[in-house]
Each structure stands twice: as C-alpha cells, then as structure tokens.
Amino acid sequence: MSEFDVIVVGAGPAGSSAAIRLASKKMNVLLVEKSDPPGTKNVSGGVLWGHELDGVIPDWEKTAPVERYVKAKTVGFLTEESSINIDFRSRKFDENRSGYTVLRVKLDQWLAKKAVESGAMLVNGVTVDRLAMKDGKVVGVEQDGDTITADTVILSEGANPRVAIQSGIREPLKDHDVAIGVKEVIKLPEEKINERFNLRGKEGFAGEYVLGFLKGGVEAGGFLYTNKESLSLGAVISMKHLRANGNTRSFDIIEEFNSHPSIAPLIEGGKIDEYSAHMVQEGGYSSIPKLFGDGYMITGDAAGFSFSNGLVLQGMNYAIQSGITAADTFIDLKEKGNFSNSAMSLYQEKLQKTFVMQDMTNFKGIENVTWGNLTHQHLPGILENVMLEIFMENGMPKRHMYKILMDAMKKQNVSSSRMISESFKMIRRL
Amino acid sequence: MALKIVVLIKQVPDAEEIFIDPVKFTLNRSQARGIINPADENAIEAALKIKDETGAEITVLTMGPPAAETALIECMGRGVDKGILITDRVFAAADTWATSLTLAAAFNIMDDFDIIFAGESTTDSGTGHVGPGVAEFLGIDQVTYSVNTKVEGKNVIVERSLEDGIEVVNVPMPVLITTLIGSNMPRRSTLRMKIDALKKGITVMDHEKLKLPPEWVGIKGSPTVVGSLKIPDEKKREGKKYEVEEIPKLVDDLIEKGAIKIGDA
Ligand SMILES: Cc1cc2nc3c(=O)[nH]c(=O)nc-3n(C[C@H](O)[C@H](O)[C@H](O)COP(=O)(O)OP(=O)(O)OC[C@H]3O[C@@H](n4cnc5c(N)ncnc54)[C@H](O)[C@@H]3O)c2cc1C
Ligand SMILES: Cc1cc2nc3c(=O)[nH]c(=O)nc-3n(C[C@H](O)[C@H](O)[C@H](O)COP(=O)(O)OP(=O)(O)OC[C@H]3O[C@@H](n4cnc5c(N)ncnc54)[C@H](O)[C@@H]3O)c2cc1C
Numbered sequence: 001m002s003e004f005d006v007i008v009v010g011a012g013p014a015g016s017s018a019a020i021r022l023a024s025k026k027m028n029v030l031l032v033e034k035s036d037p038p039g040t041k042n043v044s045g046g047v048l049w050g051h052e053l054d055g056v057i058p059d060w061e062k063t064a065p066v067e068r069y070v071k072a073k074t075v076g077f078l079t080e081e082s083s084i085n086i087d088f089r090s091r092k093f094d095e096n097r098s099g100y101t102v103l104r105v106k107l108d109q110w111l112a113k114k115a116v117e118s119g120a121m122l123v124n125g126v127t128v129d130r131l132a133m134k135d136g137k138v139v140g141v142e143q144d145g146d147t148i149t150a151d152t153v154i155l156s157e158g159a160n161p162r163v164a165i166q167s168g169i170r171e172p173l174k175d176h177d178v179a180i181g182v183k184e185v186i187k188l189p190e191e192k193i194n195e196r197f198n199l200r201g202k203e204g205f206a207g208e209y210v211l212g213f214l215k216g217g218v219e220a221g222g223f224l225y226t227n228k229e230s231l232s233l234g235a236v237i238s239m240k241h242l243r244a245n246g247n248t249r250s251f252d253i254i255e256e257f258n259s260h261p262s263i264a265p266l267i268e269g270g271k272i273d274e275y276s277a278h279m280v281q282e283g284g285y286s287s288i289p290k291l292f293g294d295g296y297m298i299t300g301d302a303a304g305f306s307f308s309n310g311l312v313l314q315g316m317n318y319a320i321q322s323g324i325t326a327a328d329t330f331i332d333l334k335e336k337g338n339f340s341n342s343a344m345s346l347y348q349e350k351l352q353k354t355f356v357m358q359d360m361t362n363f364k365g366i367e368n369v370t371w372g373n374l375t376h377q378h379l380p381g382i383l384e385n386v387m388l389e390i391f392m393e394n395g396m397p398k399r400h401m402y403k404i405l406m407d408a409m410k411k412q413n414v415s416s417s418r419m420i421s422e423s424f425k426m427i428r429r430l
Numbered sequence: 431m432a433l434k435i436v437v438l439i440k441q442v443p444d445a446e447e448i449f450i451d452p453v454k455f456t457l458n459r460s461q462a463r464g465i466i467n468p469a470d471e472n473a474i475e476a477a478l479k480i481k482d483e484t485g486a487e488i489t490v491l492t493m494g495p496p497a498a499e500t501a502l503i504e505c506m507g508r509g510v511d512k513g514i515l516i517t518d519r520v521f522a523a524a525d526t527w528a529t530s531l532t533l534a535a536a537f538n539i540m541d542d543f544d545i546i547f548a549g550e551s552t553t554d555s556g557t558g559h560v561g562p563g564v565a566e567f568l569g570i571d572q573v574t575y576s577v578n579t580k581v582e583g584k585n586v587i588v589e590r591s592l593e594d595g596i597e598v599v600n601v602p603m604p605v606l607i608t609t610l611i612g613s614n615m616p617r618r619s620t621l622r623m624k625i626d627a628l629k630k631g632i633t634v635m636d637h638e639k640l641k642l643p644p645e646w647v648g649i650k651g652s653p654t655v656v657g658s659l660k661i662p663d664e665k666k667r668e669g670k671k672y673e674v675e676e677i678p679k680l681v682d683d684l685i686e687k688g689a690i691k692i693g694d695a
Contacts, residue, residue, distance in 0.1 A: 003625075032621060036504070037463055123624045125504060143621035 004030045006330055007141050007150040008120075009128045009163055011038040013316045014300025015156030016111035017323035020056040023118035025331050030148065031115055032141070036125030039108025042158070043183055043278035044316055045223045045232055047099045047206050048107070052320040057114055061097075065106035067227035068204025070099035072197065076209040076262070077380040078222070083209075083262035084383045101204050101225045101232070102316075103185070128157075131167035131296065137340075138167075138295030152295055152339050154326050156319070159279040159301040161289075169296070170289040175239045177304070179282040181313070182250045183234030184258070186270035190229050196266050197226055211235065211257060212380025218248050219376040222257045223313070224266065231267055233258055236280055236313055250277060280313065281306045285364040291351070292344040297326040305356055307363060318356050325350045378412040385411055433486035433581065433603075434541060435477045438533060438548040438564065439470040439505065441498040445553050466501050469549030469611040476579050476609050477547050478509050478617065484581055487511050489540070493521060493532055499632055506627030507619025513632035514540075520637050520644045525654035526555075528647050530563025535640040537568060545586060546606040550575060558608075565606035572606040573599050577613035 006022055008015045011033035019031040035041045047070060053060040071094060076085040116122050132140040132147040140149035141163075157163050159178070164170040197205040209222040220237040235253050242248060258267055281287070281304050288304040291297065299305070300319030307314045329347040333339055351357045385408035389399070409419060443462030466474070477488050490505045492498050493516040502513030514536065521532055537543065546568075548561030565572035577596070578589040590597040591610055637644060645651060672680045684690045 030625070036500075040463065121625065121628055123507075123621055123628065125619060126507070126621045126624060128621070141621070144618075146620060146622040148621055148625065 002140065002149040002151050004028050004121075004140075004148070004150040005334065006030070006152050006154055006327075007032065007148060008154045008156055009141065010034075010156040010158055010300075010302070011112045011115070011122065011124065012042055012108060012156060012158055012300060012319060013111065014158075014302070014319035014323040015154070016108070016115050017053070017056050017320045018154050018156060018299060018327045019115035019120040019122075019323075020111070020118050021324050021327035022330065023115060023120040024056070025327075026119070027327075027331065027334070029115075029120040030150065031112070031120050031122045032126055032128055032143075033112065033122065033124040034127040037109050038112040038122075038124055039105045041276075042104040042108055043181060043276045044102065044104050045181075045183070045225055045234065045313060046102050046104060046316065047225060048102045048316050049099045049314055050317040051098070052317050052324070055321075055324045061100075064100075064102075065110050066100040066102055068101050068199075068202050069097045070101065070206045071199060071203035072205045073099075074205070074207035076207060077383050078209050078212055078257075078260055078262065079380045079384045080213040081261070082384045082387065083260070084380070084387055085207075085262075099206060101206065101227050103227060103230075103232075128163055129166065130163055131155075131169070133167070136294060138293065151334075151337075152297065152330050152344075154323070154330070155296060155298045155302050156300050156323060157302045159281050159306075161298075161302040164289070164298065164302060169293060170298075174287075175243060177281060177287040178239045179236050179280040179308070180239060180242065180250055180277060181234060181236045181280045182254050182277045183232060183275070184254065184272050185227070185274035186231045186233060186267050187229065187273045188231055188267070188270040192269070193226050193229070193231065199226065209257070209263075210376055210380055211253070212377060213256065213260070214248075214253065214376075216248060217244070217377070218242065218253070220253050220257075221308075221313075222263075224263065230273060231270060233263075233267065236282075236308065238282065280308070281315070282308055285360050288360065292341070292347045294341045294344070295339050297329065297344060297347045299323045299326050305360065307359055318359070321354050321356050322351065325354060325356070378409075378414045381412045382408045382414065384408075433480065433484055433545065434543045435480060435486050435488045435545045435547065436537075436540070436543050437470070437473050437477050437488060437490045437505070437510070438546065438561065439474065439490050439492050439501060440467045440549070440552055440554075440560075441465065441492065441494050441501040442467045442552055442554040464497060464501065466504065467549050467552045467554075469551060469609055471549075471616040472609040472611060472613045473547040473549050474505055474508065474510065475614045475616040476576070476607070477545070479614070480545070480579065480581055481509060486544075489514060491533065491536055492516065493524070493529060502632050503624065503627045504619055506630070506632075507624035508617055509623060513627070514635060515632055516635045516640065518636040520648045520650075523649035523652065524647060525652035526557050526559035526563055527653055528651040530560050530567055531651065532640065532642060532647050533560070534564050534567035535642050536635060539635075539640065542604075544603040544605075545579075545581075546570075546604070548606065548608045550608045550610050561606060561608040568606070570604050570606055571601055572608070573601055574608045576607045576609050579607060 005027040007030045008019045009032055011031050019029050022029045073088045074085050076083050128141045128143055130142050131138045132142045138153050140147050165172050205226045207224045211220045211222050220235045222235045225232040235257055281301050291303055299322040301315055305318035305322055333343050386404050389404045441464040444465045447462035480486050488510045489512040490502055490510050491514045496517055506513055551558035562572055573588045575590045576588045577591045580587045585600050585602050588599045
C-alpha cells in the first residue's frame with residue numbers, strides 16, 4: 001500500500017489545481033513545494049487568461065487575489081525614437097472579462113491554501129530530489145534519502161524540470177526551448193495608475209511590445225501590466241540570442257525598455273519593489289516531452305505547455321487546465337487501481353480534448369516565426385517609416401500608401417517576397 | 431533517561447520585506463513572510479546536535495499568532511520532537527517582561543527540562559531580554575553568547591564568544607543558554623519528517639491553560655512605554671558610478687563629503 005494516492009511536485013498553478021481537484025474528490029494527496037511559503041520564487045507577467053479556475057474553485061473571480069481585470073489592451077512596436085501602438089478597448093471585451101492581472105506570491109499562496117482546505121497535505125520548504133523508481137515504475141518521490149510512496153506522481157515543477165531530468169524521463173533542455181523572463185514590480189499610487197492609463201476602479205491595462213530597438217539581433221518582447229497599486233514591467237528574451245550576444249544582459253534590456261520615451265512617463269516616480277528573473281518555455285509543440293508513464297503524469301510548464309507569440313506569454317491557463325485533467329485522469333484510474341503506462345495514456349487522450357493540446361497543435365511552429373528578425377527588427381522600423389511619412393508634413397507631394405510601404409521595406413532590407421512569405425506563414429499559424 | 435531540551439523560538443517578519451509606512455510611521459509587516467528569527471535557527475541546531483549525540487528529546491516553544499505554527503512544523507521537520515504554540519488575544523502587545531513571564535509559565539505545566547536554548551536576540555525588536563528574563567523567572571543559571579555547546583555528564587561545556595576571545599564555561603544543568611547568530615550551520619527540514627510533523631500536529635496553550643491572569647500578560651502586564659519614535663530622513667542617492675580605476679577618486683570624494691575619515695589605526 002502506498003502512503004498517498006498522489007504526490008504532486010510543485011505548488012504553482014498546475015500543481016495546486018491538481019491537488020485541489022484530487023483532495024475535493026477525497027483522494028489522499030501530498031503537495032510538495034520547495035519555496036516557503038509557496039509562490040515566493042515564481043514569476044508571471046502576469047495576466048491570468050481564461051476561466052479554467054472555474055473547474056476547481058467555482059467562485060474564484062470573487063475571492064481570488066486578482067489585481068485588476070483587463071479592460072484595455074495594447075500591442076506596441078517600439079523603435080529607438082517611436083512607438084506605434086494598437087489600443088483595444090471594447091464593450092464586448094468588457095462584458096466578457098477574460099483576463100486578470102495577478103501577483104504570483106498572493107495567487108500561489110491562495111491556491112495552496114485552497115488545496116489544504118480541500119484536504120491535501122501541503123509540505124513547503126522542501127525540494128524533491130527525484131522520482132523513486134522500482135522495476136521501471138514510478139512509486140513515489142525521493143527526498144534526502146527517504147522514499148515517500150504514492151500510486152501516482154504528478155510533476156508540476158515548472159519550466160526548469162530538474163526532477164524529470166534527474167529521473168531520466170526527459171531530455172535536458174536546449175537553448176531553443178527556453179527564453180528568460182525578467183520582471184520588475186514598480187510601486188505607484190492607485191490614483192496615479194488610473195490617471196496615466198485612463199482607468200477606473202478595478203479596470204486594468206495590459207500592454208505587450210516588440211522591442212525593435214535592441215542591437216545585435218537580440219529579440220525580446222516587453223510587457224507592462226497594471227496591478228492595483230503597482231505596475232508589472234518586464235521582458236521575455238530569447239535565450240539563443242542572448243547567448244550569441246555575450247555583452248547583452250537581461251537587466252540592460254529591461255533598463256532600455258523602461259527608459260523608452262513612450263514607457264518612461266508611465267512609470268515615472270514609481271519605486272521598484274521587486275525584481276525577478278525566471279525561465280520561460282518557448283520551444284512550443286516540438287519540445288513537449290512524453291507526458292505520462294508508469295505511475296506519473298507531467299503538467300504545466302514542466303510539460304512545455306505555454307504559448308508565446310513573441311509578445312503574449314500564456315502559461316497559467318494551460319497549467320491550471322492540465323493540472324485538472326491530470327487529477328481527473330487519476331480519479332478515473334483509481335477505480336480499477338491500474339496506473340500503468342497504457343492506462344495513463346488516458347491523460348493524453350483527455351488533454352487532446354481540451355484547449356491545451358489543441359492550442360499546442362494549432363500553433364505548432366509559431367515560435368520560428370515570432371522569434372525571427374522580421375517581427376523583432378524589421379517590422380518596427382518599417383512601421384515607423386510609414387507613419388513618419390504619413391504624418392509629417394514636409395512640403396512634398398503626398399504619395400500612395402503602397403509606395404511608402406515599399407520604400408520603408410527597402411530601407412529595412414526586406415524584400416516584398418520575403419514579407420509576403422513570412423506574413424503567409426504567420427497567418428497560417430495564427 | 432534522555433535529556434530534555436526546550437528551544438524558545440520567535441517568528442519574525444523577513445527583514446528584507448518590511449518597510450516603514452511613510453504616513454503612519456509604523457512598521458508595515460503585512461507583506462513580510464514570517465521566518466524563524468535567525469539566532470533561533472542556531473539555537474535549534476545547537477539542540478539538534480546534542481540530540482544527534484545523546485538522543486535528547488527536544489520541544490520548541492513559541493508565543494505568537496496562530497500563523498507561527500509553520501515555524502514549529504519547520505523545526506519538527508528538522509528533527510525536533512514536539513511543538514508548543516502559546517497563543518491568545520490577551521498576550522498581544524507584550525513587552526519583554528510579559529513575554530518572558532508567559533514563556534516561563536509554560537514550564538510549570540511541561541515536564542522537567544535540562545537545557546533551555548534561546549537566541550541571543552531577535553531581528554525585529556532585538557532587546558536580548560527574553561532569554562535571560564525566562565531564566566530569572568525560572569530561577570536557573572544562564573549562559574549567554576554561546577557559539578558551541580557540549581554535554582558532559584550532568585554539565586554543559588559552553589563556548590562563549592566575547593570581544594576579546596572565547597570563554598569556556600562549565601555549568602551544571604538545568605541551564606538556559608542563548609546562542610549567537612551564525613554560530614552553526616542550521617540543517618534543512620526533510621520531507622519525511624515534515625509529513626510526520628503534520629500528522630502529529632502541535633500543542634496549543636492559552637492563558638487559562640497557563641493559569642495566567644490576563645492583567646499579568648499582554649499589554650496590561652507590560653510596564654514598557656514607548657516614548658517616541660524617530661525615523662531618520664532618507665538620504666537622496668546621487669547615483670554616481672565609478673570604474674575600478676577610479677577608486678582613488680571615489681575615496682577622495684567620500685572624504686570630501688565627510689562620509690569617511692582617514693585616521694590612525
Ligand atoms: C516573465 C514571465 C511572464 C509571464 N507572463 C505570463 C502571463 O502574463 N500570463 C500567463 O498565463 N503566463 C505567464 N507566464 C508563464 C507562467 O508563469 C507559467 O506558464 C506558469 O507559471 C506555469 O505554471 P506551473 O504551475 O506549471 O509552474 P510554476 O508556476 O513554475 O510552478 C512550479 C512550482 O514547482 C516548484 N518546484 C520546482 N521544483 C520543485 C521540486 N523539486 N520540489 C518541490 N517543488 C518544486 C516551484 O517552486 C514552483 O512553485 C510568464 C512567465 C514569465 C517568466
Ligand atoms: C520599546 C518597545 C516597544 C514594543 N512595543 C510592542 C508592541 O506595542 N506590540 C508588540 O507586539 N510588540 C512590541 N514590542 C516587541 C516585544 O516587546 C518583543 O517582540 C517581545 O517581547 C520579544 O522581545 P525581543 O523581540 O526583543 O526578543 P529578544 O529578547 O531579543 O529575544 C531573545 C530570544 O528570546 C526568545 N524569544 C523572544 N520572543 C519570543 C517569543 N515570543 N516566543 C518564544 N521565544 C521568544 C527567542 O529565542 C529570541 O531569540 C516592543 C518592543 C520594544 C523594545
């Protein structure tokens with residue numbers, strides 16, 4: 001007999017969601033988290049998109065520690081001198097609230113508390129070393145020489161899956177798979193935030209930016225989100241370019257971003273309260289490992305379930321859904337008491353029916369387009385030249401839009417055939 | 431018979447996460463996570479080392495809010511046998527006198543003990559009163575500033591770190607010993623022991639259980655009065671950067687500003 005039905009490794013959104021679901025179905029669950037309290041080392045932008053938490057905490061929108069709901073959304077292209085933004089506000093978007101800004105320290109502690117209230121045992125401040133194996137099957141976890149047994153282990157250890165790698169169930173990560181995310185939380189009085197971003201009450205702003213001003217082929221996306229009394233500002237930087245450009249450091253990029261003429265006034269007078277850096281999974285579909293085996297399932301970032309188009313980064317929603325699906329899989333298998341590899345394939349089957357695997361499949365390969373110099377270097381420059389010519393009166397006769405665009409592309413050394421083919425690829429994948 | 435050791439610990443807010451409310455001039459601890467007072471970490475480790483060698487039985491005792499339970503579970507996860515939480519609204523706002531008295535009262539209802547460990551002082555109030563206060567209420571010997579302890583028969587050999595060297599003291603038990611911050615390397619809790627701790631749970635005591643009249647404890651039993659509190663003005667930083675070669679210039683600038691002085695060593 002195992003000591004626990006399930007051991008969940010990691011109390012992020014994936015692990016806690018799994019634990020809440022399992023415990024509320026009367027399963028005997030151990031949730032192990034290395035930080036104390038949970039969430040203290042976790043980083044998201046973060047906007048929590050979607051309504052997946054409905055599945056485990058029906059009233060979550062009323063009680064969860066969310067900061068603001070996303071009322072205004074901006075996508076921006078920044079060059080050294082200019083910014084070209086698309087701002088989106090809509091009553092339809094408002095009526096259908098689907099994004100909330102969150103701070104992970106609060107969110108993760110709240111989720112872990114819900115798991116405990118549902119009946120899970122939470123141990124924090126302890127790091128699991130590896131999976132305990134017997135005859136090729138996972139029988140529990142190992143920590144400091146002890147083995148704690150369970151029928152199934154759910155791995156929810158996040159973007160740096162050391163337990164899985166240590167246990168030999170997945171390959172070490174490659175540069176291609178990862179990006180680095182850096183983030184600052186900047187304190188600013190609530191009224192100032194509302195004034196600067198044109199918001200009221202619980203309304204929030206979420207902006208994502210292509211940082212077209214970076215040198216040496218470094219590609220990064222910036223984000224700026226409003227919390228109740230602070231701003232979250234950060235950047236996600238592709239690892240392979242960071243390595244190729246030895247002198248570029250992630251904190252320099254964030255520095256350049258927050259001193260950009262269109263960003264600096266928004267954060268002026270704010271006090272940096274927190275600084276963090278975290279790994280991000282960027283590899284997309286091709287870097288998803290085998291998701292299950294004899295006695296285990298993998299969820300959330302550890303499974304490579306995140307979506308990035310070089311601008312938006314989503315992962316919490318996939319984490320929550322995959323956690324719930326893993327829990328449901330276990331609950332189904334518990335009846336027959338069979339947790340073998342072939343029985344466990346039910347997890348993959350269930351996932352295929354959710355948006356998690358559907359998004360992963362539909363956006364297969366998108367990272368090759370979004371992390372490319374067309375988006376990150378040329379596009380902002382092209383847009384800048386077009387805008388300058390349209391809006392600056394210089395006493396010259398006006399020209400047709402098409403001509404302006406062609407010239408702007410020429411200045412950026414982008415051929416029209418390249419533009420067409422890349423745009424086609426992007427449309428096909430989006 | 432196994433030795434009986436009691437360790438006094440206090441949960442303090444993580445100093446890195448405390449800030450002073452610029453309007454109300456109070457310490458804002460709301461966002462700070464609770465940690466075990468750093469010197470108490472060393473007290474726990476000192477006790478565990480004795481347990482490693484002699485098989486002693488260790489109890490941790492804290493007075494604090496219900497959330498301090500996590501600190502007790504953490505200690506049990508390292509090998510401490512029992513956790514006791516003294517918690518009650520009437521204990522709120524206790525000064526060091528009332529805190530010492532309340533902690534000492536717990537010994538009236540616990541088994542006999544051989545050694546009490548306490549931290550030398552805390553990072554949030556830092557009076558260093560509580561260890562010695564408990565010893566006085568209990569009427570036992572105390573040894574402060576300890577960096578190392580060893581049990582020999584019915585005595586404890588304590589190394590005290592003083593300004594001019596290490597003093598070695600040989601005292602009979604029962605005794606209260608306060609440990610200096612950084613005097614040893616605290617071990618980590620393990621999953622196995624934390625699971626056992628959560629299953630076992632802790633003991634909770636209130637003023638009735640301790641048979642303490644409410645007038646003796648908490649704010650009513652605290653003779654300390656805070657006169658006033660001054661916060662020095664924040665100095666504006668100039669944000670100047672110096673390259674390594676410019677260090678001599680940096681030194682000159684600092685002397686000019688009166689920030690450092692050159693004297694005879
Ligand atoms: C800069 C940045 C911005 C982002 N912005 C957004 C956003 O706006 N919206 C969005 O949806 N997503 C965003 N993401 C992605 C999102 O943060 C992740 O997808 C999400 O956190 C994944 O959740 P998870 O539960 O799988 O993993 P995590 O949240 O990483 O949780 C894993 C947990 O496991 C614990 N753990 C790890 N190893 C062990 C071990 N051996 N033993 C015990 N515990 C262990 C960790 O301490 C951690 O608590 C962003 C990420 C970054 C870095
Ligand atoms: C002028 C002044 C005013 C204060 N006003 C208030 C107030 O209004 N409200 C308020 O809440 N606090 C107040 N305090 C704080 C309170 O008096 C102390 O926190 C408390 O009495 C412990 O003292 P200390 O932190 O200085 O411990 P120290 O004497 O520095 O601690 C030494 C050791 O004693 C042990 N110890 C200390 N406290 C405990 C405990 N609670 N449980 C178990 N072991 C313990 C630990 O081993 C610790 O390492 C005030 C302090 C001062 C100096």
